[in-house]
Amino acid sequence: MQFFVTxxxxxxxxxxxxxxxxxxxxxxxxxxxxxxxxxxxxPAYSLYLIYEDxxxxxxxxxxxxxxxxTVPVPYPQFTREFIHRKGFFYHVNPQNNYLIQSKxxxxxxxxxxxxxxxxxxxxxxxxxxDTDTLLxxxxxxxxxxxxxxxxxxxxxxxxxxxxHVPIPSAVEDYNLLSIGLxxxxxxxxxxxxxxxxxxxxxxxxxVDTMYYATFDFQTLTQKKIQKDSRSAxxxxxxxxxxxxxxxxxxxYYFMSCPGIALGNAPDMxxxxxxxxxxxxxxxxxYMLNISxxxxxxxxxxxxxxxxxxxxxxERKDKYDDFANHHAVYQFDxxxxxxIKESLEHLDLPLDKGTRKENVLVRDxxxxxxxxxxxxxxxxxxxxxxxxxxxxxxxxVKNTSYILRIDWLGMD
Amino acid sequence: xxxxKELLQQYELGQCSPEEERAxxxxxxxxxxxxxxxxxxxxxxxxxxxxxxKISPPxxxxxxxxxxxxxxxxxxxxxxPWFSVAALLILSIGLxxxxxxxKQDYHFESKNTDAGLxxxxxxxxxLALSENSxxxxxxxxxxxxxxxxxxxxxxCDMVLHDRQNNIALDFREGEIYFISRDPDTSRLIVLRRxxxxxxxxxxxxxxxxxxxxx
Numbered sequence: 324m325q326f327f328v329t330x331x332x333x334x335x336x337x338x339x340x341x342x343x344x345x346x347x348x349x350x351x352x353x354x355x356x357x358x359x360x361x362x363x364x365x366p367a368y369s370l371y372l373i374y375e376d377x378x379x380x381x382x383x384x385x386x387x388x389x390x391x392x393t394v395p396v397p398y399p400q401f402t403r404e405f406i407h408r409k410g411f412f413y414h415v416n417p418q419n420n421y422l423i424q425s426k427x428x429x430x431x432x433x434x435x436x437x438x439x440x441x442x443x444x445x446x447x448x449x450x451x452x453d454t455d456t457l458l459x460x461x462x463x464x465x466x467x468x469x470x471x472x473x474x475x476x477x478x479x480x481x482x483x484x485x486x487h488v489p490i491p492s493a494v495e496d497y498n499l500l501s502i503g504l505x506x507x508x509x510x511x512x513x514x515x516x517x518x519x520x521x522x523x524x525x526x527x528x529x530v531d532t533m534y535y536a537t538f539d540f541q542t543l544t545q546k547k548i549q550k551d552s553r554s555a556x557x558x559x560x561x562x563x564x565x566x567x568x569x570x571x572x573x574x575y576y577f578m579s580c581p582g583i584a585l586g587n588a589p590d591m592x593x594x595x596x597x598x599x600x601x602x603x604x605x606x607x608x609y610m611l612n613i614s615x616x617x618x619x620x621x622x623x624x625x626x627x628x629x630x631x632x633x634x635x636x637e638r639k640d641k642y643d644d645f646a647n648h649h650a651v652y653q654f655d656x657x658x659x660x661x662i663k664e665s666l667e668h669l670d671l672p673l674d675k676g677t678r679k680e681n682v683l684v685r686d687x688x689x690x691x692x693x694x695x696x697x698x699x700x701x702x703x704x705x706x707x708x709x710x711x712x713x714x715x716x717x718x719v720k721n722t723s724y725i726l727r728i729d730w731l732g733m734d
Numbered sequence: 735x736x737x738x739k740e741l742l743q744q745y746e747l748g749q750c751s752p753e754e755e756r757a758x759x760x761x762x763x764x765x766x767x768x769x770x771x772x773x774x775x776x777x778x779x780x781x782x783x784x785x786x787x788k789i790s791p792p793x794x795x796x797x798x799x800x801x802x803x804x805x806x807x808x809x810x811x812x813x814x815p816w817f818s819v820a821a822l823l824i825l826s827i828g829l830x831x832x833x834x835x836x837k838q839d840y841h842f843e844s845k846n847t848d849a850g851l852x853x854x855x856x857x858x859x860x861l862a863l864s865e866n867s868x869x870x871x872x873x874x875x876x877x878x879x880x881x882x883x884x885x886x887x888x889x890c891d892m893v894l895h896d897r898q899n900n901i902a903l904d905f906r907e908g909e910i911y912f913i914s915r916d917p918d919t920s921r922l923i924v925l926r927r928x929x930x931x932x933x934x935x936x937x938x939x940x941x942x943x944x945x946x947x948x
Contacts, residue, residue: 373928376908376909377909377910377926377927377928378928379928400948402931403931404931417948418948443948444935444939464939499936501935501936519936521936521940523916523917523918523919524916524917524918525914525916525918525921525923525937525940526916526918526919527934527936527937559935560935563931583934584934585934585935587934587936644921645933645934645937646921646923646924646925648932649929649932650929676932677932677933678932723928
């Protein structure tokens with residue numbers, strides 16, 4: 324009898340203990356509520372980094388570049404090929420081809436909504452004027468290459484239209500279609516594209532013609548086609564790097580990229596072209612031949628001031644081929660006056676990393692994230708009015724590449 | 735009837751008359767036969783041997799030889815040589831396994847003719863061969879021979895030499911490498927996963943297809 328009483332007491336004590344333990348654990352905050360920066364911290368800039376161990380992530384900083392916090396990627400398949408606007412991020416998860424809308428919060432980048440796309444390679448995006456309507460173009464692979472257009476209202480996040488764009492899948496034996504630029508204007512969709520072909524297992528080349536087509540925005544029927552053989556591969560993938568800009572007067576400028584990092588038709592020159600406001604054709608008289616000026620190819624063009632852009636150019640004496648193109652310190656920055664057609668070399672250390680969106684212009688200052696030979700990963704500040712250059716921020720020690728700089732503000 | 739040894743012999747040979755047979759049986763069933771017949775003087779040694787040889791099977795003889803040795807504690811003495819043989823056998827199997835396993839560890843050779851990736855897990859690395867590829871890795875000499883492409887996930891830092899191009903390649907533990915031999919130039923393209931995004935988009939797509947990367 325005594326044994327039974329003792330056993331019962333011990334049994335109930337154990338059960339009580341377990342119940343207490345359950346309640347204690349229930350009171351703990353759930354795992355996903357981990358915060359990466361304090362609630363009173365206002366992230367103004369974000370760097371997108373590749374760390375030394377090959378992992379990627381964000382580093383967010385305040386508007387004075389004084390405090391910074393690392394924020395991990397929202398899912399393992401997240402890449403640098405995201406679109407950011409007014410605090411919202413858009414990225415195609417390559418695992419399921421869903422376009423995911425996310426927002427940054429102290430808990431990290433949180434997914435809000437998603438839309439299925441045909442495939443994961445966004446070739447070009449544009450905003451419909453200054454509205455919340457996102458226009459996407461991608462190339463469906465598998466059969467003959469075909470271009471698809473998506474019109475997405477980001478508020479609410481909904482697919483308005485998905486339509487095939489009547490762009491031929493090939494010209495002659497050049498059967499790889501690349502969309503280089505897209506622009507919405509006057510209820511028209513203007514697309515610059517090109518074709519490439521493989522000439523070896525890991526070797527390809529691009530046709531010596533740039534195609535500019537104008538489509539009616541509603542029907543996507545082709546209204547005009549212009550062929551330009553002054554260079555090859557207009558633009559590039561603009562989720563990775565910028566290649567175009569617009570002056571205050573509405574004139575539109577873009578760069579071609581025939582170098583080995585994009586077109587791989589290196590005998591053609593890297594050049595800036597123009598489509599004047601009100602004209603429906605690219606100006607055949609204007610061509611700013613970058614290769615002629617600097618003896619090298621360039622990739623990436625960002626607006627600095629009204630008539631001024633900065634370009635990021637390679638050094639052909641530094642790299643062997645595309646396999647080590649990203650790893651050698653070779654990238655220079657040039658200020659380009661589009662009207663005077665003059666170039667000025669910026670006094671910055673040589674940068675590494677093929678194709679980066681590491682230039683940001685804001686409030687009279689240009690910020691450039693550079694991974695230099697001394698293994699420093701600095702954000703340099705260029706004061707546009709004075710031309711003064713100085714480092715303003717140093718990334719975390721284990722940085723390998725600063726791939727992007729984004730402004731996280733609402734404007 | 736007097737039971738004599740001759741009568742018993744006849745009984746045994748089945749040569750007795752029914753009367754003699756009954757008498758011998760009666761005698762055998764009685765309790766008095768010991769005194770009468772098994773008098774030492776009446777039974778010759780030869781007869782004893784003869785009877786014994788009839789009733790003793792040969793295996794009993796061998797048991798008789800062994801049993802005394804067991805009882806004397808000689809069992810261990812007997813199996814000691816077997817112990818030595820077994821030990822030698824275990825040692826030689828162990829050594830050959832050790833050297834074989836060691837060889838397997840530092841030398842790797844495989845081929846993939848199927849569609850899709852062929853994954854292999856080794857002590858020093860995990861490796862996936864893409865289709866129509868073959869790889870030969872010798873960690874002792876540091877030689878790497880590759881045709882086609884492979885994904886390499888080293889489990890320790892290692893340096894491999896591409897003799898074809900006379901290049902030493904550093905591989906770090908925990909990284910994922912995409913390695914591809916260009917059949918046109920025989921150049922070896924080695925890229926970490928994070929570096930794939932630096933490639934021209936057209937090459938990127940081709941490598942993603944080759945290595946089945948989403």
